[in-house]
Amino acid sequence: xxxxxxxxxxxxxxxxxxxxxxxxxxxxxxxxxxxxxxxxxxxxxxxxxxxxxxxxxxxxxxxxxxxxxxxxxxxxxxxxxxxxxxxxxxxxxx
Numbered sequence: 001x002x003x004x005x006x007x008x009x010x011x012x013x014x015x016x017x018x019x020x021x022x023x024x025x026x027x028x029x030x031x032x033x034x035x036x037x038x039x040x041x042x043x044x045x046x047x048x049x050x051x052x053x054x055x056x057x058x059x060x061x062x063x064x065x066x067x068x069x070x071x072x073x074x075x076x077x078x079x080x081x082x083x084x085x086x087x088x089x090x091x092x093x094x
Contacts, residue, residue: 019071032056 009026016035025045034055
């Protein structure tokens with residue numbers, strides 16, 4: 001389903017198989033199960049809770065295991081995806 005110029009507030013929102021264009025999300029619980037999704041020019045405010053299930057939960061479980069078993073491999077995976085687990089030097093605990 002496609003949602004345009006809508007505000008979702010104090011509710012539960014499922015991202016799977018939905019498109020969100022210029023939407024605002026405020027104080028929501030975001031559900032994600034691993035399906036396709038699209039977000040364009042959206043804004044998040046307030047408290048956002050994340051709930052995962054299905055394939056998304058399996059991926060999260062795998063990444064938590066990988067962080068413990070082979071942290072360099074996880075860093076490489078995230079780097080290849082354009083992400084990073086490394087903390088900037090200015091925020092690292094001393």
